Amino acid sequence: MDFTHMLNVPFLFALLNIIFINIILSGDNAIVIAMAVRTLPPKQRRNGILLGTIGAIVLRIGLTFVAAKLLEVPFVKLLGGFLILWIAFRLLMGASGEDEGKEVNGLRQAIITILMADLVMSLDNVLGVAGAANGNLILLFIGLATSIPIVVFASKMIIGLMNRFPVIVVLGAAVLGKVAGEMVVSDPFVVRAFNHPGHLAAYSVQAMLAVGVVVAAKVWVKYMAPLEPVAAVERVRSPLRNPFMVEDWDLM
Numbered sequence: 001m002d003f004t005h006m007l008n009v010p011f012l013f014a015l016l017n018i019i020f021i022n023i024i025l026s027g028d029n030a031i032v033i034a035m036a037v038r039t040l041p042p043k044q045r046r047n048g049i050l051l052g053t054i055g056a057i058v059l060r061i062g063l064t065f066v067a068a069k070l071l072e073v074p075f076v077k078l079l080g081g082f083l084i085l086w087i088a089f090r091l092l093m094g095a096s097g098e099d100e101g102k103e104v105n106g107l108r109q110a111i112i113t114i115l116m117a118d119l120v121m122s123l124d125n126v127l128g129v130a131g132a133a134n135g136n137l138i139l140l141f142i143g144l145a146t147s148i149p150i151v152v153f154a155s156k157m158i159i160g161l162m163n164r165f166p167v168i169v170v171l172g173a174a175v176l177g178k179v180a181g182e183m184v185v186s187d188p189f190v191v192r193a194f195n196h197p198g199h200l201a202a203y204s205v206q207a208m209l210a211v212g213v214v215v216a217a218k219v220w221v222k223y224m225a226p227l228e229p230v231a232a233v234e235r236v237r238s239p240l241r242n243p244f245m246v247e248d249w250d251l252m
Contacts (some may be wrong), residue, residue: 011139018132018143021250022150028179029056030154031085031172032117035091038159038169044107045159052114053151059119060144063126075090080120081183085213087117088176092169092217152220156236170214181206 037048063070070076091113129147133139162168184190185202194201 011039011136014132014136014139014245016141018139019131019150021132021148022143024145026147026151026154028121028175029118030151030158031175032087032091032121033114033151033155034158034162035169035211036117036174037107037112037155038162040107040110048057048107048114049068049108049152049155052111052118053148053155055115055200056118056122056151057148060064060122060126060147063119063122064130064140066142072188074192075187077120077123077183078187078189081125081180081187081209083120084117084176085209087113087212088173088180089217089220091176092173093221117176120169120183175216176215177210178206180213181209184209 033049033052036052037045040048056180129143130140133143158168158172162172181203185205191197197205
């Protein structure tokens with residue numbers, strides 16, 4: 001194969017453009033990965049980052065050929081936005097301790113969370129890289145490959161910051177809420193239904209969802225989560241009585 005064309009200025013410029021796009025667009029993915037694995041033990045955390053990132057890249061490769069068409073289908077981005085909101089809500093509840101020790105913080109559940117989020121968040125990333133590659137398959141695959149070290153490095157850096165400054169977890173959830181808002185207002189159905197909402201309306205929805213997902217999770221943890229153990233105890237103390245159960249008979 002002749003690689004001499006890879007040394008020309010346009011090719012190198014396009015490659016740098018793709019790397020820059022990956023750095024900018026991979027931040028959201030890195031936040032999801034960091035929030036999903038931050039409560040795992042160190043070894044499982046490393047495995048979660050690596051497996052989650054590889055799985056996300058595999059998804060991106062598959063989405064490369066259908067991303068443009070998917071984004072034109074009504075309700076795809078709308079439903080994806082609500083899924084991102086739910087993921088941000090669950091991750092923030094886990095970070096608040098409500099889910100500590102449960103399976104939701106296990107390696108398998110962390111990887112599933114990462115893949116679900118990346119499935120809907122990677123559409124724009126794929127289109128950005130594909131557009132910069134301009135049909136050059138070598139550039140396209142180089143762009144996808146460079147996503148791996150960028151996301152892994154960013155995830156590890158964000159986890160370190162989250163462990164040192166817990167408020168960053170809240171900011172991460174707010175970022176995911178903003179991403180969900182971007183997806184909702186850019187869905188073809190929403191665009192047509194609201195006659196192409198302007199920038200002010202779009203920014204308002206993004207801000208509302210960014211703040212709303214944090215407030216909702218905090219309210220749930222403060223007021224609703226403490227009621228669940230009480231309800232569970234009440235169910236144990238007051239089970240449905242079965243008159244034929246041996247332990248209910250008075251044998252004395």
